[in-house]
Amino acid sequence: MNVNAGPAAATDPPFTAAEMEHTELMPNYRVDLRSHASPEYQKFISLNPVHDWSLLSWKDVGKPYEVKSVAQDRKAWEREHGTSMDAHTAWTHFNQSFHQWFIKDVPAEIAKEKAEFFKNLKAFNFHQIREGIGDVVRIHLWNYVHRIQDGVWDPRGKRALFEGLDVQKPRILFLGAAEGYEAMQLAAMYPGAEVVMVDYDEYCRTTRFVEFPDAYPFLGANPRTGSPQVYYKHDFNIEYVVDDIRRLPFGREFDIVLSVGLLEHFPDEIKPEVVDWHRRFLKPGGYAIMTTPRNQLRSRLFYQIMADVMNHTYRELMTVQQMGLYIYENGMDICRHGYIKVHNGVVARIR
Template sequence: MLLHPKELSQNGRSFTEEDIGETRLFPQFRMDLRKFSEKEYNRFVTVNTVRDWSQLSWKQVGRPYEVRAQSNERRSWEQEQNREMDPHTAWTFFNKAFHEWFVKDVPSELDHSKKQFIKSLGSLKPAEIKHALGDVVRIQLWNYVHRIQDGIWDPRGKRALFEGLSLHKPKILFLGAAEGYEAMQLAAIYPRAHIVMVDYDEYCKTTRFAEFPGYYPFLGENPATGQPKVVYKDELNVDYIVDDIRNLDFGKDFDVVLSVGLLEHFPDAYKPEVCDWHRKFLKSGGYAILTTPRNQIRSRLYYKIMADVMNHTYRELMTVEQMGLYLYENGFDIKRHGYIKVHNGIVCQPR
């Protein structure tokens, strides 16, 4: 069923516990209140493939795949400035480009891009035809990856990675939070959580998080009954800090330190520091939870076709074994690891 936001109730809370088990399609995204059946689980979630991390070596797992295609925006900026784009500027460009795709009315954009392509054929200009065809391919790919497959948010897969941890009213620190999706899903699973989101691009707080749809339903838990519950953004306890992670002055205050798509943006020389960011703010017994994009053929194709949207920064694609080895060698014990549709996921604790 395709729903438009204007069809929702004024308070935005149009889904209740009666809708658990359902999935519906919106113009911008898919909502999914389903759980995996036993039959489905192993088709979409693969966990704990490594028995002993101490026996794994880089010779066995190989090195991550570096995405070398760059966005036109980055190349143009560097030509104009006559220098390499700095990381802060790169993230600013990326966040705006990415958010513009999240808010698209995809069915309308699909229709428009096809009409523009047909119109371009009449021009008999190869450059114009190529540009119009590229628009069709990108919106079709975005539609499949984000709306049909729901691979970017992947609520069922993320819940499978997050569930079953020993957490009670957890305090969650989300590093490089962007729109904050995963921390909100985590907080829905573990009621009465307090989320502190951190990103050094103010646009992430004022636009990406602020404009995250309040009518999006998270599948969580009712703290009074322990039964499944539909949870909304405005029911969650969230603070958002705009700052560089390196400037944070927290102590070991958090039960969970979370990052999504952070580790793969740093070359090997900086990965120990990134790992330490996940350690230094954890309470004793706390969990570091990380995800990164998977190294698979379709992911490589995605980052090539969507280069103008995605590739403003250094980026790697990893296997879960590569990701886990970075963490193991930097002082973490891997408690749970696996891969879902397009992401690797690891839950670990400092040794």
């Protein structure tokens, strides 16, 4: 299904390249047109810490950290059905729950949760007070991670990871695309791209992608001059396919195959197949790009506090060395790797 939003609206776009270096907090996200090369940002980026992947072993890096806390609605579903939640249902629950946080008016939500908490405090409603504390903590954490720090989308970190690819007007395949953020960032950086997004949850196409803000600016390049240019969702040539990755009809026809937060959802015996999903669609010389959440104390706390939102499926947190070793041992040479705010990233080619 082609979901290209068509020509730009008649109204002027909210941001242009004239606002380069501008940042601004919107009710539910941060606009960030600042350069990732600015010195103050470098503390968030570490690229290429491993010099020779052939010398690295699992004894050196250890195994990923498994997130074991589980969302309450998954537990309730499993009690009701008397069986473990299947993968498709788990992803549906996750996508619907996660998306509700992206569309929140966060300042208004903070005010509402505070008011509700103090109302219950005055009424000595101890059960609601206990629940309210959790609600207040979660909205403040989401505000900090997604709006203040911009750690989920992290445009400057993603641009640092994605820059310098040897492609012109690339065909981009995004596996497990959700709202499609990273493919749109790539399309802004490499103008003229043709993007195919794939997810096997229809909700991602009809809701997560459709409700991604039309006014969100992606900083990229002007194809004629190479100078900065701002793009919006409607500027991109996007097809959205709802299907199981294993059934996709494509051959080796893409310049870039991308996944974000996919590899860590599978145990070790399945990870070689996940890496192969990227390899099977790449043109000779094409790039596989993968990210996973970082194994750091802040990430562990985030997934613990946000368990009801995030933890419907098997999930691991990794170091970039662990992530890269899975990819290297399964037939890929690593061109660039590193970590940004809350993600590891690897750019690889078929060996």
